[in-house]
Amino acid sequence: MEDIKQLDWDIMLFLNDWGNDTVDLIFNIITYKYYAIPLYAYLLYLLYKKLSRRELIIALLTIVVLVAASDQIAMLFKNTLVQRLRPFREPGLEGLISKVGKSGGTYGFYSGHASNAMALAVFLWHLLKKSHKTVAILLFVWAILVAYSRVYLGVHYPGDVLMGMFMGTIIGWLCFKLYGFLVLRFRESVVP
Template sequence: MEHLLTWDLRLFFKINGQWINGFLDFLLPWMREPYLWAPLYLFLAVFITYNYKWRGFFWMAFFIVTFALTDQCSMFIKDAVDRLRPCRDPLISQYVRVLVVYCPSSGSFTSSHAANHFGLAMFSFLTLRSQIGKWAWLFFLWAAVIGYSQIYVGVHYPLDILGGALLGILAGTLSGGFFQRRIRLELEQTT
């Protein structure tokens, strides 16, 4: 475990302190902001409603449930693990580049941003790939950029992102799988 945490700290400082440039310093703090992604959420709502009419309501409901599930599970794990964020750790905080207005006081493991976005990416991938084909993989790129941003701005370690991503993928697989097996098939049979 000690080797894993040492690797985590070293990778954190590579991303947060060495693999940096002015463009990423400007861009990545914005990439983690929820309102920046509002157009994507709006596009998905319009796309689903246009293509599925009233059935799109069920998809949007599961999308929201997936978000809530990942968020609550991540908060539970954060409280249980109680890992300090790099920007709050008194042993290293003076060496951390914090590129956001504030450093959250909640725990670091797991990243809720990573859990939420990877959960939504997995749910969207499973439920939309038959409609959008290979473009469905872009949902994971979107989630990965947000996860990387969390490390870059100094509020999470790489293992926090990995843990959040795995939690999100699990939740997205469960909700997406349930939607595909139960709701979507029942809706198709009733039309």
């Protein structure tokens, strides 16, 4: 276990804050959820054009469940189950980690940002891959950039974001299955 921890620290030191003020700004923009509002608006527009009204409502409600589940599970791991200090709070890394942006709490395993971004990318991949394949692929690029931004900014270890992306993949897939179930359920309930 110590070898894994040391590897995580070594990779963290390599990937953390290698840029300049412009790169710092870019990764702060990528990580800050409110800067993604234009992306979310565009995705909403695509869903509006692709789905029926009922399917759109189900999709939006499923996305609410997806984000809530992703956030709450990450918080459970961070604050109750694991309680691993964030890199910039780790005494063994003091003076070695550059914290570029704002941070959450004391603990960081696993990354809610990485989980949310990947969950949304996986969910929307399944909805958009046939009609908007390029957009669906770009969502994965966006999710990876969000995950990496957390390491670059000094608030998560690489292991935190990898676990976040793994959990996000599972949550996104499960929510897509929930969406499919609800679409069938409510389609059947209105057919005479």
